[in-house]
Amino acid sequence: MVLAELGGKLRSSLHRLQGGRGDDAITTETLDAVLRDIGEALAESDVRAELVTDLKDNIRRKVGDAVSENTASSNANLARQVQRAVVDELTSMLTPSGEGSAKPYVMRRGRPNVILFVGLQGAGKTTSIAKFAHHYLRRGWKTAMVCADTFRAGAFDQLKQNATKLRVPFYGSYTEADPVSIAEEGVDRFVQDGYEVIIVDTSGRHRQEEGLFEEMQEISAAVNPSNTIFVMDATQGQAVYDQARAFHSAVNVGSVIVTKLDGHARGGGAISAVAATGSPIVFLGSGERFEDLEAFNAQSFVSKLLGFGDMRGFMEEIKSLNSGKDREEMMKNMAKGQFTLRDLYKQFQSVSKMGPLDRVMGMMPGMPEHLIPKGGDDERSKQLRKFLVIMDSMSDKELDGKIDLQKKNDPATEKRIRRIAAGSGCHPMEVRALLQQHKQMESMVSKMGKSGMMGGGNAKQRAQIQQMQKNPQAMMKQLQSNPQAMQMVRFFSLGVLTCRSLSSSPRSDADAADDGRRAAGRHARHGRRGTARHGPDGKTAGSRRCKIMLHFSLLTIFPSLILLDADDGRDGRRHARHGRDARHGRDARNGRRPANAQHAANDADDAGHGHGRRDGKVIEAEQGVIAIPGGQRRK
Numbered sequence: 001m002v003l004a005e006l007g008g009k010l011r012s013s014l015h016r017l018q019g020g021r022g023d024d025a026i027t028t029e030t031l032d033a034v035l036r037d038i039g040e041a042l043a044e045s046d047v048r049a050e051l052v053t054d055l056k057d058n059i060r061r062k063v064g065d066a067v068s069e070n071t072a073s074s075n076a077n078l079a080r081q082v083q084r085a086v087v088d089e090l091t092s093m094l095t096p097s098g099e100g101s102a103k104p105y106v107m108r109r110g111r112p113n114v115i116l117f118v119g120l121q122g123a124g125k126t127t128s129i130a131k132f133a134h135h136y137l138r139r140g141w142k143t144a145m146v147c148a149d150t151f152r153a154g155a156f157d158q159l160k161q162n163a164t165k166l167r168v169p170f171y172g173s174y175t176e177a178d179p180v181s182i183a184e185e186g187v188d189r190f191v192q193d194g195y196e197v198i199i200v201d202t203s204g205r206h207r208q209e210e211g212l213f214e215e216m217q218e219i220s221a222a223v224n225p226s227n228t229i230f231v232m233d234a235t236q237g238q239a240v241y242d243q244a245r246a247f248h249s250a251v252n253v254g255s256v257i258v259t260k261l262d263g264h265a266r267g268g269g270a271i272s273a274v275a276a277t278g279s280p281i282v283f284l285g286s287g288e289r290f291e292d293l294e295a296f297n298a299q300s301f302v303s304k305l306l307g308f309g310d311m312r313g314f315m316e317e318i319k320s321l322n323s324g325k326d327r328e329e330m331m332k333n334m335a336k337g338q339f340t341l342r343d344l345y346k347q348f349q350s351v352s353k354m355g356p357l358d359r360v361m362g363m364m365p366g367m368p369e370h371l372i373p374k375g376g377d378d379e380r381s382k383q384l385r386k387f388l389v390i391m392d393s394m395s396d397k398e399l400d401g402k403i404d405l406q407k408k409n410d411p412a413t414e415k416r417i418r419r420i421a422a423g424s425g426c427h428p429m430e431v432r433a434l435l436q437q438h439k440q441m442e443s444m445v446s447k448m449g450k451s452g453m454m455g456g457g458n459a460k461q462r463a464q465i466q467q468m469q470k471n472p473q474a475m476m477k478q479l480q481s482n483p484q485a486m487q488m489v490r491f492f493s494l495g496v497l498t499c500r501s502l503s504s505s506p507r508s509d510a511d512a513a514d515d516g517r518r519a520a521g522r523h524a525r526h527g528r529r530g531t532a533r534h535g536p537d538g539k540t541a542g543s544r545r546c547k548i549m550l551h552f553s554l555l556t557i558f559p560s561l562i563l564l565d566a567d568d569g570r571d572g573r574r575h576a577r578h579g580r581d582a583r584h585g586r587d588a589r590n591g592r593r594p595a596n597a598q599h600a601a602n603d604a605d606d607a608g609h610g611h612g613r614r615d616g617k618v619i620e621a622e623q624g625v626i627a628i629p630g631g632q633r634r635k
């Protein structure tokens with residue numbers, strides 16, 4: 001996680017306010033100690049000394065009197081007051097300030113947004129362009145890339161490789177040496193073709209290279225960008241202040257992306273230094289994968305850094321990924337206590353677009369640390385794809401709950417489960433596990449539907465819900481104090497704890513591995529396709545599956561609770577027509593899906609990247625180099 005170390009230090013300094021014993025008064029000494037700790041943590045993160053001093057002075061000015069006179073009605077109130085002052089001051093330190101500070105550019109739908117990327121050599125422009133394109137592609141923007149970096153050999157190939165992986169069209173040339181004409185032609189071409197996000201990569205440069213600075217200005221004049229994004233490397237720490245100012249004066253820098261924040265100690269210095277130049281930071285890069293780009297908002301950033309979650313960012317993320325129509329339909333069903341396999345399918349699709357689960361779940365306020373997934377996402381993404389493929393092999397009636405797949409000891413149901421397993425290339429046990437998890441989620445939704453939490457309750461409940469929608473933080477608090485909601489959290493937590501205790505039973509890893517081998521042998525002897533249930537790491541596959549399901553469940557139900565539509569009362573008027581479901585690439589005549597599991601798996605993969613045929617779109621064969629192969633690069 002970005003700046004985890006700084007966050008840990010700031011959190012532990014604020015813990016001092018809670019005192020060793022509940023009745024310890026907060027004194028001036030306590031405040032001094034808190035401010036000293038915060039100052040040290042920020043200094044270690046390379047934040048400029050003047051900024052740290054200003055921050056401490058401002059906090060002292062805001063709460064110093066209340067602390068010395070102990071005017072607050074209780075210790076807890078005073079602690080909250082100090083905490084609020086710390087949050088506010090950290091936020092304003094990271095908010096662009098001073099003369100000429102700009103507001104971030106807002107992308108416009110249905111019109112060309114030409115985004116020019118500039119920065120020093122190796123800052124991460126080309127990598128950030130791919131992440132930026134991925135971010136907008138997932139949200140359904142028509143995106144294209146232009147490579148006007150004719151300086152670095154390999155820059156065009158790097159962009160081409162990323163564009164091909166992302167399946168976006170790109171424009172560039174191996175032979176044309178003039179970056180200005182490439183940029184101009186590429187942008188014209190994509191504007192004519194109706195692209196909404198047209199990203200232009202430029203050559204990296206040192207500040208001293210006047211020639212390259214001029215080239216950047218010429219490109220800017222030729223393409224007339226809607227926004228110029230300056231990409232800078234966080235490992236430079238506060239040194240980026242001068243760079244940011246130099247770029248700001250050369251071209252009209254509208255926004256900044258700070259890269260390489262993955263665990264780097266100098267990140268705090270870099271972020272605060274950029275803010276001091278008046279340029280708004282729009283994204284933080286924290287790795288080399290397409291998903292490693294976080295939208296930046298000072299308030300959300302500080303809130304997450306201090307462990308308070310980021311409700312605002314979470315809601316925006318969910319809203320930007322779910323179409324209003326789908327949400328509306330699902331909310332209507334959930335208000336009636338219905339949660340079909342199709343709803344689960346849609347939610348899993350949204351979850352798969354959200355990016356790393358740890359990042360998204362870390363945004364949820366009050367989310368217990370132990371419930372936030374740690375480490376890589378590969379296993380979770382694989383499992384998610386598998387669930388989607390299993391549901392792809394179900395018929396419409398099964399997905400919509402018109403055929404009950406939960407019937408026990410029913411030969412017809414067993415036959416259906418075997419058919420679904422064969423169609424999705426997995427073991428019937430995996431289908432049953434998914435059905436079991438769906439049943440549990442359905443029963444939880446049903447309870448919440450009856451309680452009115454989903455908008456279907458009486459007038460008073462509906463008014464309360466609407467009130468909560470206006471203030472999501474209060475909504476989360478309300479959820480936490482609501483027995484039903486907490487029952488759900490406990491229910492899922494219990495799942496994790498049960499699984500944990502299963503996986504950390506006194507049996508040795510060797511025993512578990514042995515079990516795994518025996519189980520695999522049994523499957524092999526019986527010619528089954530299933531995998532061993534006990535892995536060599538000593539954890540049961542069931543335990544892993546349960547934890548993964550827990551994470552998906554939290555992401556599935558919480559957003560729905562939070563996104564109760566304010567215009568819920570108008571339901572019935574604006575509901576989406578069901579119509580023919582083209583999402584599953586189904587044969588229209590017999591309602592069957594392709595039996596080829598690999599084909600389905602590919603589809604699921606596509607869905608994860610926002611290119612899925614599930615939305616009725618055929619993947620356009622638009623990726624193609626518009627360039628003349630061969631020739632020499634300019635050195």
Ligand SMILES: Nc1nc2c(ncn2[C@@H]2O[C@H](COP(=O)(O)OP(=O)(O)OP(=O)(O)O)[C@@H](O)[C@H]2O)c(=O)[nH]1
Pocket residue numbers: 119120121122123124125126127128149152155203204205259260261262285286287288292
């Ligand atoms: N760890 C980490 N590495 C990054 C990040 N962003 C970029 N990189 C790496 O930084 C190196 C340089 O990135 P590029 O995208 O090629 O940089 P550039 O600014 O386009 O370079 P020039 O074209 O020479 O100006 C590559 O090895 C990237 O993988 C990040 O957020 N985290």
